[in-house]
């Protein structure tokens with residue numbers, strides 16, 4: 001179960017981690033500055049297992065994988081949004097950061113709600129409000145990547161098979 | 164099939180593909196930069212991979228924080244350099260040959276019509292101007308491509324943008340794309356391909372087309388694409404490092420949507436903070452004073468852009484309250500601008516001219532904004548803090564509006580500064 005941090009629409013990768021910090025890819029260093037201008041208390045108070053909830057087009061802008069890496073570095077266990085920008089979507093899948101598309105959940109969940117993800121049942125469970133929301137299930141090709149633990153693990157497995 | 168679908172089909176061994184389908188596509192060319200490639204290299208090495216798929220189909224372009232602005236950024240470039248030497252990569256670019264990646268690769272004939280290109284940089288979509296299917300991805304995708312030469316893709320739907328008429332005198336490809344993003348919003352083409360066609364597009368020089376496809380990602384698109392024609396072919400001829408194929412949409416192409424515009428109504432546009440979709444025509448703006456103007460980037464740092472800017476600045480002075488920074492996007496563009504006397508025009512006007520770099524575009528170096536400062540830039544993004552202090556502002560425009568505004572000190576229609 002995780003506590004939710006709520007954000008609005010069009011949170012860009014510049015919001016998540018500003019350009020000036022892209023001189024490293026260390027998750028812990030990036031985490032210190034994650035979302036700092038948008039919500040100064042976020043990097044200070046975020047706890048392992050917390051969730052980010054946002055509106056439309058989360059992660060728009062640059063392709064920097066530093067953005068999902070920073071969120072993962074903060075201990076964020078998953079992101080729920082109405083929609084994701086496409087490169088952010090890929091990056092999160094590829095590095096094994098779970099993301100869930102659900103307009104209903106994104107609208108209904110409030111700051112601080114305690115929320116759990118039931119992967120098997122494709123359900124987001126809001127313990128605070130006693131509500132459930134469905135999420136867009138992953139196509140099997142993406143599930144394969146997630147199940148392998150990320151794209152590199154998946155590629156290693158595939159290349160191994162081809163040999 | 165649409166142009167994009169035909170390219171994807173040809174690269175995934177299918178006679179036909181349909182939107183929503185998953186494919187593992189062969190990649191003709193891939194690229195990374197000094198920000199994204201270090202992660203890709205780390206992933207590649209941590210996975211114990213030893214061989215790249217093709218040393219002639221990978222470009223590493225250290226353009227973001229170069230010439231290295233500090234020790235950390237120098238380390239990142241060194242990671243690229245070491246990897247390039249270890250794997251004998253043909254296309255690693257030191258400063259002196261380096262340029263802003265999305266201007267450099269087309270200029271060198273490394274990305275071509277009909278190609279399927281991936282780049283660990285969101286503006287990889289720029290190459291759609293040549294009729295390539297080019298998509299921005301992340302570092303892990305690049306690492307996987309280093310090893311396999313492939314990328315996973317979900318075949319996107321295509322929206323057709325049809326432009327009738329002709330752009331008016333002071334409008335450019337940049338104004339056209341700003342207008343479209345203002346119309347459909349920053350997620351108006353999410354996951355989709357934007358195909359730009361019509362008489363107004365056919366009449367545009369290649370540099371304007373690059374600017375248009377460059378900003379497709381600002382509408383959330385996976386790719387922007389322009390059917391390759393004589394102008395595209397003229398550009399690639401003599402540069403192409405490989406063979407290429409000029410695809411077009413075929414008769415049965417199905418678009419998820421078609422949008423029609425009258426290009427003759429698109430006047431110079433400006434995107435106000437803090438979204439590229441926050442677009443207004445210049446003439447509708449109240450007085451907006453500016454502190455800095457940047458002319459450059461992968462959107463508008465090409466020779467056509469510099470010519471337009473110099474044409475306006477010739478014999479004039481930059482406003483005393485404004486700093487003008489001009490950054491030719493590549494060495495070849497720099498040299499051409501020098502030969503044509505454009506650099507002299509900029510210097511005499513009181514501009515600072517820089518070696519090619521992304522620099523200020525992403526708030527990296529070479530022109531960072533202080534608190535409360537306002538910059539008008541020919542770049543592509545104006546999210547909060549993009550060019551410096553979180554309370555600084557970025558406005559986006561064409562080179563013509565940027566140059567005119569540098570002279571007057573406020574956001575100005577080019578016709579007023581001439």
Ligand code: SF4
Pocket residue numbers: 227263264265284286460461462520521524525542543
């Ligand atoms: S010029 Fe700006 S947008 Fe283009 S690649 Fe460089 S940082 Fe990115």
